[in-house]
Amino acid sequence: MTNARIARAAPDAAANRFATLTFEREVAAPPSALWAAWTAPAARAVWAAPTPSVTVEFLEAETKVGGREISLCKVAGEPDIRCEVGWLALEPERCSVNHEVISSGGNTQSVALVTAEFSGSNERSRLRVTVQLCSLGTDMEQGYRQGFGGGLDNLAGVAERTMILRRTIAAPRTRVWAAWANPEALPQWWGPDGFTCRTSRIDLRSGGDWVFDMIGPDGTVFPNHHRYLEVIPEQRIAYGLLWGENGPKHADAWIAFEDDGDATALTLGMVFSSSEEFRSASDMGAVELGHQTLAKLDRFVTGR
Structure with missing residues (x-):
């Protein structure tokens, strides 16, 4: 070690x-x-x-x-x-x-x-x-x-201060990866139920980033900035989550893609920057909101 x-x-x-x-x-x-x-x-x-x-x-x-x-x-x-x-x-x-x-x-x-x-x-x-x-x-x-x-x-x-979300999607890994790594597809499904994305720029590669706003059902705007540290096709993505463009980082995150028979097993992990960030996210229902996001991905990929 x-x-x-x-x-x-x-x-x-x-x-x-x-x-x-x-x-x-x-x-x-x-x-x-x-x-x-x-x-x-x-x-x-x-x-x-x-x-x-x-x-x-x-x-x-x-x-x-x-x-x-x-x-x-x-x-x-x-x-x-x-x-x-x-x-x-x-x-x-x-x-x-x-x-x-x-x-x-x-x-x-x-x-x-x-x-x-x-x-x-x-x-x-x-x-x-x-x-x-x-x-x-x-x-x-x-x-x-x-x-x-x-x-x-x-x-x-x-x-x-680690949060883990898992979901198995009834689709091959190539198709699930394409929905996550395609700059036109990702904003279409990203976010919890009722939220939409408004992208300023998006570059889904190692060293790239995604600057965007999450817009809530009531019109509230939540600025976001993802910095991509590692993108390994059909295997994993690692990125930092920032509060707005070049703002403070509140978590290190990753998504892992694995075969599960003919399906794809996803693991989304987040290490929050502090115990306070973790408690705040938990109190805001981050687990449920994250599961909603993965469910939207599931529907986007499978059409169900």
Whole structure:
């Protein structure tokens, strides 16, 4: 995991090369939110850095069995640290297993097997992470303790302000994707029941954005700005939600597209920027409004 801070390799590093570390967290969020925060690339990017002095840059991320994640951990004045993760097992809301290799300057610092176990109810979750570590550099065990400790504290906070919506649409993924990624189609169905869109500009690509107004049934105008961070055709979209053009960001969001037989399973996730933003959205009925939006997409795609 990218949030382990690594020391330089030492030829005689040795005595305690192997270690098994265990981390546990109680989280005030349902297992679905905790699982999404742990696995979704857009959410992992929010909590990965263990401290404000660390910046994590994701170069590649594909959370599926056989997929990999590559990131760089950056600290001012120090060499970049590369983390390569390979996903070995993913049992939603139950367990994940991945291996990771940490390197710096082309030298491997450590390898580890990371097992995460999830349990809980509708309101609370428990996470247990076991790291089987082989150190090739110095101070690796302490670095992992500090890095995972800070990262999992961040993860708990992210999960507690994460909202997850799911819907299965009886249409192939190519058709569902086309409704989401077509600049002429998206404004036709986006928004809850009774709302319409008025677009100022729309550029649905990585690095593009969508500036638009949501107009409520009573004519109230709600300015919006989506900044697209990642667009991978027929797989996922990650974007920031801003209050009006270049306004303050109130959430990091993503939509994932998966085959479900002949249908398409959608997951829409949002990590709100603060607990206050999450409570405000919840009080305004964001879950129900989001489900209405996905239902409109369903009707748009299927004609039903």
